[in-house]
Amino acid sequence: MAAKRMKRYLQKELNGWVIISIIGAAVILLPMLFIFFSIFQEPNENWFHIREYLLENYVKNTIILVVSTSLATVFLGVSLAWLVAAYDFPLKRFFRWGLILPLAIPPYIAAYTYRTMLSYTGVVQSTFRNQFDYQIDAELLSFSNLRGAIFIFSFFLFPYVYIIARPFLENQSTAFIENARLLGRKPLAIFFKVILPLSRPAIVGGAMLVMYEVLSDYGVTSYFGIHTITTAIFQTWFGMYDVDSALRLAAWLMIVVVGVIMIERLLRRRRRYNLNTKSRPLVPIKLKGIFALAATFYCSVIFLLGFLIPFVQLISWARLTFSKVWNETFFTLMYQSVYVAIIATAIVLIISVIVANVCRSQSTFSYVLSKLITSGYSIPGAIIAIGVLALFINLDKYLAPMYAYLGLGSSKLVLSLSVVMLIFGYAIRFMATGYNAVEVGFEKMGPKFSEASRILGLGKTKTFFKIEFPLLKGALFSGFILTFVEITKELPLALLLRPFNFDTLATKTFQYAKDERIHEASVSSLIIIGISVLSVIVFQMIDKRVKQ
Amino acid sequence: MNIVDIQNLTFSFSKKAAPVIKDFTFTMDKGEIVGVLGSSGSGKSTLLRLIAGLEMPTSGNITIASTTVVNEKLFIQPENRGVGMVFQDYALFPHMSVKDNILFGLSRLSKKERQLRLIEMLDLVQLKDFGNRYPHELSGGQQQRVALARALAPKPNLLLMDEPFSNLDSELKECIREDLRRILKTADMTCIMVSHDKKDVESICDRSIIFGKKAVSLNNIQTKVLQTC
Numbered sequence: 147m148a149a150k151r152m153k154r155y156l157q158k159e160l161n162g163w164v165i166i167s168i169i170g171a172a173v174i175l176l177p178m179l180f181i182f183f184s185i186f187q188e189p190n191e192n193w194f195h196i197r198e199y200l201l202e203n204y205v206k207n208t209i210i211l212v213v214s215t216s217l218a219t220v221f222l223g224v225s226l227a228w229l230v231a232a233y234d235f236p237l238k239r240f241f242r243w244g245l246i247l248p249l250a251i252p253p254y255i256a257a258y259t260y261r262t263m264l265s266y267t268g269v270v271q272s273t274f275r276n277q278f279d280y281q282i283d284a285e286l287l288s289f290s291n292l293r294g295a296i297f298i299f300s301f302f303l304f305p306y307v308y309i310i311a312r313p314f315l316e317n318q319s320t321a322f323i324e325n326a327r328l329l330g331r332k333p334l335a336i337f338f339k340v341i342l343p344l345s346r347p348a349i350v351g352g353a354m355l356v357m358y359e360v361l362s363d364y365g366v367t368s369y370f371g372i373h374t375i376t377t378a379i380f381q382t383w384f385g386m387y388d389v390d391s392a393l394r395l396a397a398w399l400m401i402v403v404v405g406v407i408m409i410e411r412l413l414r415r416r417r418r419y420n421l422n423t424k425s426r427p428l429v430p431i432k433l434k435g436i437f438a439l440a441a442t443f444y445c446s447v448i449f450l451l452g453f454l455i456p457f458v459q460l461i462s463w464a465r466l467t468f469s470k471v472w473n474e475t476f477f478t479l480m481y482q483s484v485y486v487a488i489i490a491t492a493i494v495l496i497i498s499v500i501v502a503n504v505c506r507s508q509s510t511f512s513y514v515l516s517k518l519i520t521s522g523y524s525i526p527g528a529i530i531a532i533g534v535l536a537l538f539i540n541l542d543k544y545l546a547p548m549y550a551y552l553g554l555g556s557s558k559l560v561l562s563l564s565v566v567m568l569i570f571g572y573a574i575r576f577m578a579t580g581y582n583a584v585e586v587g588f589e590k591m592g593p594k595f596s597e598a599s600r601i602l603g604l605g606k607t608k609t610f611f612k613i614e615f616p617l618l619k620g621a622l623f624s625g626f627i628l629t630f631v632e633i634t635k636e637l638p639l640a641l642l643l644r645p646f647n648f649d650t651l652a653t654k655t656f657q658y659a660k661d662e663r664i665h666e667a668s669v670s671s672l673i674i675i676g677i678s679v680l681s682v683i684v685f686q687m688i689d690k691r692v693k694q
Numbered sequence: 695m696n697i698v699d700i701q702n703l704t705f706s707f708s709k710k711a712a713p714v715i716k717d718f719t720f721t722m723d724k725g726e727i728v729g730v731l732g733s734s735g736s737g738k739s740t741l742l743r744l745i746a747g748l749e750m751p752t753s754g755n756i757t758i759a760s761t762t763v764v765n766e767k768l769f770i771q772p773e774n775r776g777v778g779m780v781f782q783d784y785a786l787f788p789h790m791s792v793k794d795n796i797l798f799g800l801s802r803l804s805k806k807e808r809q810l811r812l813i814e815m816l817d818l819v820q821l822k823d824f825g826n827r828y829p830h831e832l833s834g835g836q837q838q839r840v841a842l843a844r845a846l847a848p849k850p851n852l853l854l855m856d857e858p859f860s861n862l863d864s865e866l867k868e869c870i871r872e873d874l875r876r877i878l879k880t881a882d883m884t885c886i887m888v889s890h891d892k893k894d895v896e897s898i899c900d901r902s903i904i905f906g907k908k909a910v911s912l913n914n915i916q917t918k919v920l921q922t923c
Contacts, residue, residue, distance in 0.1 A: 150767040157769040158750050594785040597748055600772040601779045602799030603848060612798075616789045 159507075161606055167501045171518040174574050177533025178525065181400055184393035184536075192382065192391045200378065208361065208374040210292055211299070215360050216353045218300035222448060223307025223352055228341055231315035232323065232333075234432040235441040241449065242312075243686050248452030249305040250678035252635045252652070254365025255671045256302045258659035259456040261289045261369070269459065290370040298366055301452040303359055307352030309685070314348040315341065320428045354406070354524075361403060362526035364638035365656055375399045376638065379528045383642070393536055396529040407524050457675065463668035471669045480673070483650040486565060487633040490572035494580035494629050495622060497573070502584045503610065506593060516581070523578030527571075531642035534571045538562035568643040572633050579632050580625040587621020588614075624684050631681040635674055696757075697884045698722040698745070698852055703754035705737070705744055713752065714740050720903065722852075722886070727878055729895030730888045732905030738888040739782075741905075742854040745886070746779050747772035759851040778845035782857040784837050786829035792816075792840050793825040799848040815843040818877055835866045842874070846881055853878070855887040859894055871897040 229235070230242050263269050264287040271287065274280045288294075322344055326336045342349075367374045375395060382392040433441055501519045505512035522530055542549075542559045549558050561567060595617065599609040637652045644653060651670045658667035700720045706713040714737040722728055732738045743749045745756060747763065747770060755765040758777065763770040778799075786795050796815050800808045816822045819839035829837055838858060845853055858874070859867050875898045878885050889895055895902045 154750070154764075154767050154769045158771070594781055594783065595787060597746075597772070598779070598781060598785040598787075598844075599798070600748075601746055601775075601777060602844070603773045603802070604798075605771070605773055613787055 163500055163504050163606060167504045167515055167519075170497045170501060171515055174522060174577065175518055177530060177537045177574065178400065178521070180536045180540075181393055181397045181529060181533045184390065185397045187390065187394075189394060190388065190390055192386050192388045193394055196378070196382065196391060196395070200373070204373050204375050204378045207292065207367075207372055208376075211295060211367070211372070211374065212357050212360050214292075214296045215299040215303065216356055218296065219304040219307050219356045220349050220353050222300060222304035224311050224342065224345055224349060225337075226304070226445060226448060227308050227311035227315050227345075228337055229441050229445065231312055231428055232430055233441060234430045235438040237442050237445070238430075241445040243682070244449055244453070245308055245445065246305045246682050246685060247449070247679070248302045249309075250675050250682055251302055251453065251456060252365070252637070252674060252678070253298050253302045253359075253363060254369060254637055254656055254659070255460075255667075255674065256456050257294070257298045257366040257369050258664055258667065259459055259671075260298065261294065262664045263455075263459055264289050292372060295366050295370050295372055299356070299360055299363070301448070303356045304448075304452070306355040306359070307349060310352040310355075311345050311348045314345060316428055319344050323428060357406060358403070358524050358526070361399070362528070362638065364528060364641065369656075369659060376526055376528045379532060380638075380642070383532070389532070389536065389539075392532050396532040400525060400529050403524055403526065403529075460668045460671050460675070463665045464672050467665045468669055471666055476669070479649055479651060479654055479670070482648060483634055483652075486569055486572070486650065487630050490569045490576070490633050491580070491626055491629045493569065493573045494577050495584065495625055497577065498581040498584040498625065499610075499618070499622070502581060502588050503606075503614070505585070506588055506596075516585070520578035520581050522574040523576070525575075527575055527636060527639035528642060530571055530575050531639045534567055534574070534643060535562065538567050538570075563645055565645050565648060568640065568645070568648075571639045571643045572636065575636065575639055576629050576632050580629045583621050583625030583628060584618065587618045587625075590621070591617050624688060627684045628681050631678050634677050695724055696721045697724045697726075697759055698886075699755075699757040700745075701755045701757075703741075703744065703756065704752045705740060705749065706752055715744070715751075718754070722884060724884055725879075725882050726901070727875070727883075727885045727887065727899045729899035729902040730886060730905060731890065731892055731895055731902055734890065736905035738890075738905050739856050742779065742856050742886065742888055745852070746777050746854055747775050776848075776851045777854060778848065778850035778852070779854040780838070780841045780845050780856065780858050782860055784829075784841035784861075786837060786840055786844070788829055791826050791828055792821065792832070795829070795840060796844050796847050798844065811847055815847050818846070818880065819843040820873075834862050835870055838862065838870065839873075842877065846877075846883065851884065853883050853885040855885060857888055857890065859889065859891065867894075874898055 226241075226245055230238060230245070265271065266284065271282055271284075274282050289297075319341070322340055323336060326340045331339065362376065363374075364376050364380060366372075368377050368380065376399070379392050379395050379399070382388050382395060432438075497519070501515060505516045538561050539559070542562050545561070546558070549560055554560060591614065595613050596609050599613045600606070604612060634650075635652060637656055640650050640653050641656070644650065649657070651674050655667045655670040655674065658664070658670070698721060700718060703715055703718040703720075704713050705715045714735075718741070730738045730741060740749065744751050744764075745758070750769060751764060753766065756763050758775060761770075761776075762768060763775050787798065790798065793812060793816075796812055797808055800811055803811065812825070813822075816825055819842055821836060821839055821843070824832065824836065824840075829840070832840065838861070842858075859870065862870065871894060878898075887894070887899060
């Protein structure tokens with residue numbers, strides 16, 4: 147009986163789309179399984195050295211960075227979201243989207259820009275020295291430390307909290323805020339007693355994104371010489387050439403990240419019960435006089451520090467080096483960045499469309515499948531890179547006889563020295579970005595068009611091409627832009643997985659900065675920022691459409 | 695001849711949930727129009743989705759035009775069941791014109807046959823001059839007629855209609871009810887129509903089934919009350 151039912155179930159549910167989805171999820175999971183199983187292997191001598199002398203410092207620095215940055219971004223993100231949502235003040239309409247712009251500057255670019263600006267020859271110290279004849283204490287402006295890293299992460303990652311908290315406050319909190327106002331509470335009391343506790347789910351969601359970014363970071367910490375678990379993975383690999391210990395470090399970091407994700411899921415589950423589902427937009431209060439000025443000043447300071455100052459500085463450096471840098475080598479660099487990003491984005495979108503289409507049915511299978519396929523986003527790039535590398539080295543071993551048959555030599559590393567490895571890594575890491583956009587598209591479309599098409603005699607695949615694909619175009623466009631931008635900005639994964647002599651805009655920028663050729667780094671930095679602004683524009687477009 | 699034969703049909707949304715439809719048995723003759731009445735949540739629309747193949751029953755058999763489409767060990771996909779359906783909100787493809795919407799289910803026919811069938815359908819629903827319009831350029835009543843033409847075009851063995859009047863105002867409803875019965879009878883179509891309005895059923899259907907615990911009195915048509923959950 148059970149076998150018959152299973153056969154009938156498979157007749158309904160099993161098709162090419164499901165099979166491809168299962169294979170896709172398995173392939174994505176493979177590198178992570180490689181990492182996980184490395185824990186059970188016998189550790190080598192290096193590992194004992196790392197554990198004895200280095201690990202404590204790595205873990206301590208990582209915790210300090212994650213906790214401090216989370217607190218600071220929550221403070222900045224929620225306070226700005228509250229100001230913009232609940233009040234009217236000069237330039238508010240600009241700040242509403244302008245405060246997302248810091249996200250367009252990758253933290254590693256901000257790090258080298260600020261450190262150079264605050265250095266002895268930088269614009270700050272030289273202005274004071276030359277214009278005011280005043281020597282600032284170098285220690286005061288010293289930036290290559292934990293304090294500097296926390297500043298960079300906070301001012302360039304707070305939009306993650308702002309983006310989630312603002313719509314929540316604008317649409318979901320109206321009844322509570324209006325009640326608190328009617329009950330005679332003052333704005334500050336409303337903020338601390340009502341807004342902060344109510345925004346907890348939004349805060350947790352945003353802070354988690356910040357945490358993933360900080361845990362994933364290699365650019366800022368390595369540039370400032372701060373040892374974290376991610377930088378340790380790089381050192382063990384590139385410094386000690388010890389892939390096994392790097393895998394082991396990655397495994398422990400992955401366990402921490404998975405733990406954090408599980409806590410987040412638990413907290414998110416509670417959000418469902420906390421939120422008021424009937425939303426009504428909050429009517430902002432018009433601020434006057436000193437209060438209006440203070441609100442504009444606060445937003446301006448954050449915007450200046452988080453976007454405009456480093457952006458203007460980069461432009462001024464770019465003017466100095468543009469003619470030197472803007473040559474054929476640079477075009478090759480741009481071409482390489484764009485082509486790997488386009489191929490990886492296309493792969494992400496194809497797999498996303500297939501899996502999201504399968505996951506439209508509400509079942510445990512589709513829930514698990516969607517979680518597996520998007521798991522790469524919360525896993526730091528360095529971990530994915532290690533997993534992908536280990537997988538490809540093993541794959542090369544298995545394929546050695548085939549290489550020999552093709553006359554490539556029997557012990558040749560073909561796949562693990564090719565750009566395929568980098569594209570594969572990108573696809574795993576950013577599958578969630580594309581998938582989420584496509585999933586939203588399918589949700590908006592609803593099941594009725596597809597059902598109508600099936601009843602009119604078209605199969606699942608024909609229904610996709612004739613009905614779902616034309617209706618999904620908008621979602622695919624947003625998914626393409628967002629994924630493309632994320633890939634173009636990505637650093638740690640690209641540093642670890644790129645083939646020899648292959649650079650992307652991100653790796654070249656970082657290399658210039660590391661070599662203290664800051665001015666040369668500015669042109670590629672500005673291009674990365676320009677591309678990232680695209681994602682801000684797309685985000686705005688989506689926001690506008692939602693509002694309409 | 696029975697065109698629809700449903701035996702002991704049971705369905706629940708999950709293993710733990712109580713069945714929405716339990717041991718439902720029902721037959722229909724060719725050309726018959728049957729109305730399904732009932733309160734919301736009584737399983738009316740679910741019955742249509744089970745017949746169409748959009749849901750899988752927990753147990754029971756469904757046979758359409760002498761072909762078993764689902765039983766304990768068999769499941770035929772919706773596209774192979776020979777069933778037409780008019781959805782509650784019509785589900786007209788927004789990126790296609792009226793013409794293309796109607797032609798959509800006719801891909802198995804030759805080009806010439808498709809064109810003939812298109813003209814026939816536009817004639818039947820009296821929308822000859824509206825072929826090149828897009829769904830958003832039509833009134834609610836016109837949209838409903840396009841949905842009907844699209845569903846009838848492939849000549850299905852059975853037409854399912856899920857609350858086809860719910861998006862129309864009451865004046866328009868009166869007018870369209872008569873129209874709909876005329877169209878269905880002209881096409882000699884076997885049809886199951888779900889509605890929550892007994893007037894719809896009275897004016898269009900030959901007989902009715904009532905889902906739910908309460909019996910409703912209907913004028914001039916044969917009624918069977920089905921006790922569901």
